[in-house]
Amino acid sequence: GAVVSQHPSRVICKSGTSVKIECRSLDFQATTMFWYRQFPKQSLMLMATSNEGSKATYEQGVEKDKFLINHASLTLSTLTVTSAHPEDSSFYICSASYESSYNEQFFGPGTRLTVL
Amino acid sequence: GQQLNQSPQSMFIQEGEDVSMNCTSSSIFNTWLWYKQDPGEGPVLLIALYKAGELTSNGRLTAQFGITRKDSFLNISASIPSDVGIYFCAGDPASGTYKYIFGTGTRLKVLA
Numbered sequence: 625g626a627v628v629s630q631h632p633s634r635v636i637c638k639s640g641t642s643v644k645i646e647c648r649s650l651d652f653q654a655t656t657m658f659w660y661r662q663f664p665k666q667s668l669m670l671m672a673t674s675n676e677g678s679k680a681t682y683e684q685g686v687e688k689d690k691f692l693i694n695h696a697s698l699t700l701s702t703l704t705v706t707s708a709h710p711e712d713s714s715f716y717i718c719s720a721s722y723e724s725s726y727n728e729q730f731f732g733p734g735t736r737l738t739v740l
Numbered sequence: 741g742q743q744l745n746q747s748p749q750s751m752f753i754q755e756g757e758d759v760s761m762n763c764t765s766s767s768i769f770n771t772w773l774w775y776k777q778d779p780g781e782g783p784v785l786l787i788a789l790y791k792a793g794e795l796t797s798n799g800r801l802t803a804q805f806g807i808t809r810k811d812s813f814l815n816i817s818a819s820i821p822s823d824v825g826i827y828f829c830a831g832d833p834a835s836g837t838y839k840y841i842f843g844t845g846t847r848l849k850v851l852a
Contacts, residue, residue: 668828
């Protein structure tokens with residue numbers, strides 16, 4: 625149980641284009657989803673928290689117009705990196721939790737974004 | 741952003757040895773989670789701790805929530821090659837937001 629998927633697993637795009645990453649909870653309804661960014665050999669940095677049907681809460685220093693988050697249903701959240709640049713290249717990971725999960729977060733497999 | 745201090749940063753051990761790693765903070769935490777991450781994958785939850793002093797096991801893994809609520813440790817007994825990976829602690833600050841702060845990670849390498 626508590627399986628989270630992400631799509632795509634890898635994406636390469638040209639500078640200036642936008643990229644959408646999907647995060648789905650496969651066997652539970654996710655009341656809250658989280659988006660993280662991870663640079664090589666570093667820890668996970670929380671970017672934003674989203675609850676179904678409401679606007680995402682962004683962490684300090686994360687541009688909300690750059691990283692658009694939509695949590696349209698209890699099983700799907702999307703992160704769109706707009707006008708991507710090489711410095712946006714990173715490993716993006718989502719996690720999800722549900723009401724009775726006692727604050728535990730279940731992670732997706734991650735998406736490797738490379739911006740040329 | 742804020743991070744937890746995790747040590748050691750990396751370690752090489754022989755197969756069969758026991759391993760210990762810990763996380764410390766200057767702040768109090770409500771919940772501690774321990775994750776393992778393989779290269780190119782998302783973290784997988786190993787153990788969750790909810791109360792100060794709690795000691796929980798999951799197979800060969802044992803973790804404890806420190807009495808002061810500012811630290812936690814993870815032990816792996818009789819390590820095997822598939823224990824290789826990066827181990828992260830994550831703490832939920834006493835803020836009620838359920839936003840976890842992640843440790844800096846311990847990279848474990850097991851020599852067969």
